[in-house]
Amino acid sequence: MIDKYAVFVPNLTNRAENFTSGHRACQGCAEALAVRHVLKALGHDIVISNATGCMEIVSSPLPLTAWNVPWIHVTFENAGAVASGVAAGLKVLMRKGKIPEKRIVSVGMGGDGATTDIGLQALSGALERMHKDFLYVCFDNEAYMNTGIQRSSSTPYGAATTTSPAGKDSIGQHTWKKNMAAIAVAHDIPYVATACSSYPFDLQAKVIKAVESGGPAYLHVLSVCPTGWRIPSHLAIKYGRLAVETGVFPLYEVQDGKYRMTADIPKLRPVRDYLSGQGRFRHLTDTDIDIIQKRVTKEYDKLISLHKSNNG
Amino acid sequence: MTKNKNKKLMRGNAVVGEAAIKAGCTCYFGYPITPQNQLPEYMSRRLVEVGGVFIQSESEISAINMALGASVAGARVMTSSSSPGISLKQEGISFLAGCELPCVIVNMARGGPGLGNISPAQSDYFQATRGGGHGDYRSLVYAPASCQELADLTMEAFDVADVYRNPVMILADGMIGQMMEPVTYDNYKPREIPPKDYILDGAKDRPSRIIKSLILNPHEMEEFNWKLARKYRIIEKNETKYEEFMMDDAKVAVIAYGTAARIAKGAVKRARNDGMRVGLIRPITLWPFPSEIIYRRAASVGLFFVFEMSAGQMVEDVRLALKGESEIYFYGRPGGIVPTPVEVQRLITRQYYQKGLI
Numbered sequence: 001m002i003d004k005y006a007v008f009v010p011n012l013t014n015r016a017e018n019f020t021s022g023h024r025a026c027q028g029c030a031e032a033l034a035v036r037h038v039l040k041a042l043g044h045d046i047v048i049s050n051a052t053g054c055m056e057i058v059s060s061p062l063p064l065t066a067w068n069v070p071w072i073h074v075t076f077e078n079a080g081a082v083a084s085g086v087a088a089g090l091k092v093l094m095r096k097g098k099i100p101e102k103r104i105v106s107v108g109m110g111g112d113g114a115t116t117d118i119g120l121q122a123l124s125g126a127l128e129r130m131h132k133d134f135l136y137v138c139f140d141n142e143a144y145m146n147t148g149i150q151r152s153s154s155t156p157y158g159a160a161t162t163t164s165p166a167g168k169d170s171i172g173q174h175t176w177k178k179n180m181a182a183i184a185v186a187h188d189i190p191y192v193a194t195a196c197s198s199y200p201f202d203l204q205a206k207v208i209k210a211v212e213s214g215g216p217a218y219l220h221v222l223s224v225c226p227t228g229w230r231i232p233s234h235l236a237i238k239y240g241r242l243a244v245e246t247g248v249f250p251l252y253e254v255q256d257g258k259y260r261m262t263a264d265i266p267k268l269r270p271v272r273d274y275l276s277g278q279g280r281f282r283h284l285t286d287t288d289i290d291i292i293q294k295r296v297t298k299e300y301d302k303l304i305s306l307h308k309s310n311n312g
Numbered sequence: 313m314t315k316n317k318n319k320k321l322m323r324g325n326a327v328v329g330e331a332a333i334k335a336g337c338t339c340y341f342g343y344p345i346t347p348q349n350q351l352p353e354y355m356s357r358r359l360v361e362v363g364g365v366f367i368q369s370e371s372e373i374s375a376i377n378m379a380l381g382a383s384v385a386g387a388r389v390m391t392s393s394s395s396p397g398i399s400l401k402q403e404g405i406s407f408l409a410g411c412e413l414p415c416v417i418v419n420m421a422r423g424g425p426g427l428g429n430i431s432p433a434q435s436d437y438f439q440a441t442r443g444g445g446h447g448d449y450r451s452l453v454y455a456p457a458s459c460q461e462l463a464d465l466t467m468e469a470f471d472v473a474d475v476y477r478n479p480v481m482i483l484a485d486g487m488i489g490q491m492m493e494p495v496t497y498d499n500y501k502p503r504e505i506p507p508k509d510y511i512l513d514g515a516k517d518r519p520s521r522i523i524k525s526l527i528l529n530p531h532e533m534e535e536f537n538w539k540l541a542r543k544y545r546i547i548e549k550n551e552t553k554y555e556e557f558m559m560d561d562a563k564v565a566v567i568a569y570g571t572a573a574r575i576a577k578g579a580v581k582r583a584r585n586d587g588m589r590v591g592l593i594r595p596i597t598l599w600p601f602p603s604e605i606i607y608r609r610a611a612s613v614g615l616f617f618v619f620e621m622s623a624g625q626m627v628e629d630v631r632l633a634l635k636g637e638s639e640i641y642f643y644g645r646p647g648g649i650v651p652t653p654v655e656v657q658r659l660i661t662r663q664y665y666q667k668g669l670i
Contacts, residue, residue: 052427073427075396077371113344117370147344150352151368162349163342163356163368170360 013204014040016068023066024058028233030240031055031139031223034197035109038137038221041207044069046105047086051079051114054146055139076114080123080136083108087131105211108136112154113144116178127187127216134215135207138180141225149228153178156248157295158288159280161228166283176295184218185254191217193253193262198224198240202262206253213255222249230279242274247300252307259306271296319494325350327459327495328418328482329358331466332390334497337416338364339389341378343371345397346430347486348420352392372397376404376417383413384523386511388470392418394486395436396427398444405479406445409540410525412510414473416466417451418482420489423648431648432487432571437625440483441599448537450544451479452551453598455569459493464500465596471503476547477510483598485621487571487650544600553596554605558584562591563669564660565609567630568619569595571650576619578653579660588664598626603633610637614669617660619643621650639667 018039025032035055048071050056056073059066074082087106093099108126110119115138123136143161144150151164155173160166164173184192191213195203203221210217222243224236231239243249244263248271251263271293275281284292322330329351332340340359342352352368359366365382369375375391382389393401398419408415419440423433440453452472454465466482473480512521527533557577559565564583568576573594583590593609595602606616616638618627623646630640641663645651 075427077400118343118372120370144344147346148349148353150344150349153370162353163344163366165353165357167357 012201014043016040016044018042018044018068019059020066020068022064024061025054026227026233028226028236029054030197030236031141031225032058033236034139034203034221034223037197037200037203038207038219039069041204042069042105042107042211045103046070046107047090048072048107048109049074049079049082049086051108051110051119052076053111053114054141055109055111057146077118078122079108079110079114079119080126083134083136084126084129084131087134091132103133105133105135105215106131108134110136110138111144111146112138112140112142113152115140116154116180117152120183124183124187127184127189127218130189131216132214133211135210135217135219137219137221139221139223140180141223141228142177143225143228145225145228154180158284158292160283161280171288172280172283181218181220181254184220185257188257189216189218190214191253191255192219194220194222194249194251196222196240196244196249196251198237199244199251199263202251206262209253209255228280230282231277235277239274239278242269245269246271246274247296248274250300250303252303258310259303260311261303261307268297268300316496316498318496318498320496321492322459322495323350323492324459324462324484324489325420326354327462328392328466329354331463331497332416332470333358333362333364334500335388335467335470335502337388337390337470338362339379339382339387340364341367341369341375341382341389341391343369343375343393343397345372345394347422347489348392348394348418350489351418351420372400373404376401379415380404380408380411380413383408383415384411384512386508386513388474390416390418392420394420394430395422395424395433398436398439402439402445405451406443406447406449407525408479409443409445409449409451410447411523412477413479413523414477415479416469416473416482417479418466419484421483421485423646429648430486432485432621432650433646433648434485434570434572434621435623435625435646436483437598437620437622440481441601441629449540450547450599451481452476452547452600453481453483455483455596455598456488457570457573457594459488459491459495461596462488463495463497467497467500471505472551474505474508475503476543478543478547483570485571548600551597552600552602552604554602555592555594555596556605557592557594559591559593559609561589562612563589563614564591564617564664565613565615566590566592566617566619566660567595567606567626568592569598569626572619572621575651575653575656579656582653582657583660583664586661588661589669590660590664595626601629601633603629606630606633607635607637610634613638615663615667616640617643617663619656622646
């Protein structure tokens with residue numbers, strides 16, 4: 001309901017803009033929006049280790065910066081490792097009394113390439129070591145958008161990218177999207193959640209929960225990319241909602257191993273609603289869409305049954 | 313110039329891809345990084361048409377090691393990246409050299425260190441020519457200065473890699489990778505390749521083979537290192553390439569490679585128009601370095617003008633080549649700056665007059 005009364009919204013969230021306007025993201029970028037919401041929820045006592053990617057490039061062309069919080073850019077594959085080092089460094093300085101004792105969250109940030117491909121090893125190490133006050137956020141726009149839309153292991157089945165071109169002999173991306181949240185859950189960490197910038201309150205609530213869980217926590221944020229998905233730039237929010245409403249990207253959280261669905265969707269919309277308007281899926285035939293629908297329904301049912309078994 | 317119907321206008325990165333396919337490359341493994349993305353993109357479409365395999369790996373480390381795997385299976389294989397990605401590949405390149413496996417590695421270099429930028433730079437010279445990875449090894453390094461040369465050298469690189477069982481690197485930059493020029497692939501003269509009697513492809517009805525670079529016994533390791541060193545001496549003798557331009561009566565020799573050499577050539581032409589006796593020596597192989605010709609020129613040349621798009625890397629090889637026989641002036645523009653021929657000519661002219669060569 002409150003969504004309808006825009007005037008109240010600023011009162012419900014942190015007013016500080018720690019990811020400021022003037023950065024160079026494309027028009028309609030939902031990833032920049034996601035970063036903004038995550039930072040609103042995180043507050044000032046954080047250190048961000050940001051892997052190479054869209055958000056790093058658009059936000060830090062020297063001598064300019066969009067970040068109002070401590071921030072370091074690190075190699076593509078090492079956001080998890082550097083964030084681990086930051087957490088360890090802060091811990092030892094507090095233990096030795098060199099800096100005052102307080103909660104400073106070490107935040108690793110990366111895109112889907114930096115998280116699900118090249119940075120998976122470092123992230124897995126960080127989650128396995130159970131760093132306290134450690135949060136990793138993956139901003140998933142489903143391809144290497146920064147370098148010109150190359151496929152990643154997070155690119156959904158059937159999507160055309162420049163290195164998974166669609167044509168007579170190729171459907172485009174021919175493997176299913178890697179289930180990164182499930183990989184994080186397999187590390188037995190206190191908090192894992194999926195989120196989307198089309199659901200800002202849900203996103204911010206999950207960030208706060210992630211921090212309160214003590215860490216390590218993992219957040220997988222679907223970030224609609226109009227440029228790479230080939231959609232009009234004013235429709236990013238709509239496609240984020242469609243991804244959730246069709247079950248393509250279900251919103252859920254896993255707290256201490258317990259699954260809970262967080263979006264209220266009485267009945268899923270057909271995936272066609274989500275796929276049809278996107279240029280990257282325009283080549284899909286009815287048969288292809290049926291295959292995707294079956295897979296989405298199957299995966300969604302799995303989550304529902306986990307939710308039911310965990311919540312009576 | 314006679315008209316060649318087989319000439320096609322192509323972008324540098326795509327030229328490398330097409331040349332590789334013309335040379336029989338069937339496997340390509342890559343990972344996104346600017347400014348070489350058109351190469352994997354081209355390969356993702358084109359390799360399917362010739363029945364090859366394109367895989368976009370999950371990291372540069374995987375890409376180079378997939379290449380190692382394909383190479384040990386006997387396939388002609390290529391991988392490409394740009395500076396930071398090539399840094400990640402170094403362990404794999406060292407293993408290729410240690411296992412004596414052929415592979416072609418393309419570096420469309422950019423400004424550094426760190427993430428640097430995506431502008432053309434020549435700051436990976438040390439990394440490419442000094443091995444880059446660990447251990448006593450060398451990779452042959454080609455430095456093309458045009459799209460046509462990109463085609464010719466890429467095709468030759470596959471043969472050279474197979475003949476010597478050694479990694480070969482193509483070192484260009486974003487400028488050459490991004491620019492479009494007419495190219496023909498007719499210049500390729502395939503070499504005779506020794507039979508690949510080392511590949512791993514199952515061991516039914518024959519003794520199994522082992523490929524490795526772990527040699528714990530230091531005496532054996534030393535012997536292996538000397539064996540590699542002998543191979544590198546042969547490469548130095550047979551594969552050194554360079555171009556001389558207007559060097560016959562030159563008093564000043566400009567030394568530059570790749571993109572810088574193209575700029576330098578323009579500067580040399582302008583200086584010649586002004587009546588100055590200036591020439592250009594352009595190393596085409598950076599390792600092996602054309603030291604001999606540079607040393608020989610010291611007898612007639614008064615000044616060696618080294619121009620690089622770096623803070624000074626190849627200049628050290630020039631210094632070694634000259635053995636103190638002649639003076640060197642260095643002009644460098646690191647960080648992705650591409651100077652104009654006019655700018656370089658102005659500096660050449662100043663040096664020319666200051667040295668009293670007029």
